[in-house]
Every structure is written in structure tokens, then in C-alpha cells.
Amino acid sequence: MSVLVLVEPEDLDDLGAGLSVVSQEVLTFARSLPGDEVDAVLVGAVGQPTEAVLAHCREQGVRTLHVSPDARLERYAARAWARVVDAAAEAGGAAYLIGGGTPHGNEVLAHVAAARSVPMPCNVVAVVQSEPLEVERQVVGGAVLERVALGDGAGLAVASVAGHAVAPQAAPSPGPAHVAEVDVELTDADLAAQVVRIEAREGGDTSALTGANVVVGAGRGVGGPDQFDDVEALAARLGGAVGVSRVVTSLGWRPHHEQVGQTGSRIAPDLYLACGISGAIQHWAGCSSSKTIIAINTDGEAPMVTKARYAVIGDMHEVIPAVLEELS
Template identity: 65%
Template sequence: MSVLVVLEVEDGRASLVSREALTFARDLGAGELHAVLVGAASEGLLADCRAAGVALVHEATDPALVRYAAAAWAAVVEAAGRAARADLVIAPGTGRGNEVLAHVAARRTLRMAANVVAVESLSPLVVQRQVVGGAALERASVPSRVRLLTMAGHAVEPVPAETPGEARVLPLEVALDSADLRAQVVRVEQRESADTSGLTGARVVVGAGRGAGGPDGFTAVDALAARLGGAVGVSRVVTSLGWRPHHEQVGQTGSRIAPDLYLACGISGSIQHWAGCASSRTIIAVNTDPDAPMVTKADYAVVGDMHEVLPALLEELG
């Protein structure tokens, strides 16, 4: 019996959500830990796999896979699942991870649970998963013989295994046909200053909403984020009004964050915004409205004007 984790790669290393998924899978105690990779494994990625306790890395390097194609990746996951004799397959709950496993489920007529945050039992598989944009948890059963699930981002912290794995690379032969490659990425255009990794990976995020008052109301927000070594996050209304770029947006239609500290200033706290920040370890709200949802849900709150509170905080920090 084994569990197979679908890897995503960033700059030659296992992405943060992939390392989280490896920890999540290993802690289930569901058997030997395997991973599947589209593309050649770098030494850095193999080091990440060894640290996570991975026994085998199933590597698919067919040139036809250079461009991302969900159906082709699903074929790779299927082949790796057979090679690993896996009865549990886990992917990160990213757009790509959810899409690929949905294809696997459709191809194999299996059931899939998306955005899982916890597993209550393995036999039968009973999980807790995020629904309604992360605003609620649903308890669900996955009765398929081969169970498929995607793990919600930041459901666990990536932790090295007590005993490193061998992470031995096993070449994977995959039979692809034209249908698998019918829809694929043909070009990627990087928007200038659209890097969200600083936001999603930040340990401190200073957020601001309508209470900022306008584009000029972010001076103290930017200064405080820089002083704390963190990143700036904003609510949807801020990007809709054109005050800040979309890649800074936190929420259901933006980035999901899980910092140690989220300082939410002038943000009312709609359910869509809460879906993006609920995984934060500590939330401090600054708002003039004591009844704002963000204030009532936060761990700590300061009822006051952000334009007075943040400068005072900066002065105190020196």
C-alpha cells in the first residue's frame, strides 16, 4: 500500500504547497510515500523529496509534456498510480492540482474530494474539506477503491520526516494520444510586477481595504510592511477601484495567505476576503467599526482609524 503525491515545481524545487502535501500525506501513515513529477527532477527537488521521506519519485520526461496539458498530466498520474500501486493520490489544492485530479477522476470514474484540510479516517476515507470559498467545512466520505483528494493550501506546515527517504528516481513511460494534448498551454506571459510569491509566502502581511481612502492612503501600510519584513495585501474593493494591483488581492478571487501575523486595516471582512486569510495564525484588525466582521472574527482588534494607528505603531517600532 502506498500514497502518491503530485508535485509542482517552482525554481527547480518542490513548491511550498507540494511540500505541505508531502507532509500531509506522510502524516496519514497510509503506506510508503511516493511522488510523481512531470519533467526531469533537479537535485534540489530530490533533496526536498528526501527530506519529506519520499521513497520513490516517478518521473515522466516525455518531450510532449513540456507544455502543461491537464489531460496529459492526468495520464501521467494514472501511470504513476499503477506503478506505485497507490490507493490514495494527493495533489496540492492549486488550480493545476484540482484540474489534474478532476481529469483523473473522470477518466477512472472515481470520486474526488477537493480542498481537504483534515482526514478523519482512512478506511473508509472520511475528510473535512473547505466549501463556500473556505467559509465553511464539510465532512465528506470518499468510497472509491482508489481515493483522490487535493489538500487545501496551508492546511499543514511542511515538516521534514524523522527518517529521510531515498527518493529514488523511477522513469515513467506514459502512453499519450492526441486527445491528451488537445488543450495545452502554448504561451505564458508574465505580467510586470505580478509576482504573488512574496504575498503567499510572507510570514507577516499588512492588509488594507476601503478604509485606506485612496491610492495615497497606503504610505503607512507600505512602510509598516517593509519595517516588519512582510508583504502588502488588499481587499477586492481596493483592486476594483484601481488603487492597487490585483496580484496584491487577498480573498476568494485573489491569493490565499497563511502568515504568522495578518494585520487587517480598514477591511470590513467580507466572507470572500475571509476565505483568503482564515488560515492566518494570528489576525489583528484595525477598524473604526467595532461591529465589522473582521473585527469580530479577529484574534485581536483595535477600534480606531488606521491613519492614526499605523503611524503611531511605526513611531513606536522606531
């Protein structure tokens, strides 16, 4: 009995960067499921995986890394990718199939679950009981945990694992990470919804935010669309990115790709410096995995302040310039 993990590269265009952090987390999580072996499947990367990808797989104790040689899979096509994942599950005799609760991860896994008519709990955070296997998953933006069964012994048990639910840890002993090719007969229907081209976004995209070690967050307390100069200056000084709450994007003050939260990006930086953000469920869903949170807020009772490690009580537009002055 094995666990198959759908893994994603850190950078779809550069396999030299290895696996994404979330994929390494999911490989770690896989070892808490009742399987003897952990296998992985990487789709969209034509040809042999890079040494960086294999190194992450070995470190995580992976037995077999399934890849697909079909050039038509290079551009993202969720249903076609799911065919490969399904075939890899079949080939490796997987009892469980899991992947990251990322946009692509959830989508590909949902196609496998739909094709097999099996359930798919999303954003699982922990195994809470082993026999029968029960897990908890995030609902209501992570404010509530729902307990569900995972797998009923009949058929493949499919689930996605919430980003940053566990920290990546090396397996007790490294795995061989044998590379095996999966070959599937793709149909036109499998490829009907495929990326035809990738466009760079003017002004950046979500990857600047999700990859940043420091994020300076800004909420309603900023005051208006022309009040971001100090926030941007601080982010630049700390070598980080700007992230905003939903109210800021829905007011049209900043673009959606900067949104942190339930309907934006999930981040896990070393430092999240939340300025003028109250910390509603919708926002906390995206920032709660930050290693250290510092809040700057006029309201000492705001959830963002009480949940933070450090706080400054005051107007962000007074505090940030003073911090920049101190740093100059």
C-alpha cells in the same frame, strides 16, 4: 497499498528551490491516509530532479519519486500532466492520489478524476474516520466543512488537500526517494491546451504575495485608490507585500493579483496586518492560515478584530503613519 502525491516545485523555473510549502504539507497529510508507502510525482521538470527536491522527498519519507523525461511536458498542459500522474499511480499501485488545492493541483487532479470517472473531493482538511474512510473538506470559502467518503475500495481515490490545512512535518524516518521515470504516449488532444508562453506581469504577480513573510492587508477602510501610500510604506518597511480584500479589487482600486481570499490568493505569512478590513468569509478564506493576525479597524466588533491576536481600534490612516514614525 500506497498514496501518490502530486508535488509542485516552489519555483517552476528553478528546481533548486525544492518543493513548494503546500506540497510538503500534502506529503505530511498523506501519512494520515491508510497507505503503507508514500510516493510522489513531479511533472513539468525535465530531466533529473535537483538535490533540493530529493531532500524534501527524503525528509517526507517518500519511497519513489516519479518524473517524466518527455520534453513536451516542460510547459504546463494539465491534461498531459494528468496522463503522467495517472501512469505513476498505475505504476506504483496507488490506492490514493492527492495533491495541493492550488490552481494547477486542482486542475491536474480533476483531469485524472474525469478520465477515470471517479469523484474528487477538493480542499480536504482532515481525515475524520478511518473505516470507511471519511474526510472533511472546505466549502463556502472554508466557513463550512463538508463530510464526504474518500474512495469506495473500487478504483483510485482522488482528492485535493487545502493549502495550509496541516503544517509540514518530517516523516518519522526518511524515505529513499528512488527516482523512477514514467513514460506515456501523449496524444495531440493531451497537448491541445498547453502554455505557449509565460509573460511577466507589470507591477508583479501573485507570487510576491503568496511568498511573503509579512502581508499588510487593506480593505474598504482605505477609502480610495489614492489612499494606499501609508499601506505601501508600511509593507516596504516590514519587508512584506500588500494584500487587499475583494471589495478593493472589485472597485478597481488595486489589481486582482493582490487579492487575498476565496477568489484570490491563499496566504500563510508569519504576520498578517489587516487594515480597514471587516473580515467577511470571502476574505477569511484566504488569510486564516496566517500565524499572527493584527487588525487595525475603527469597528471593535468587526470579525477581523475578534479573530485577530492583536488589534488597534482606530483609523488606519492615523495609526499607520504613527507606526511608521515610531519605526523611523
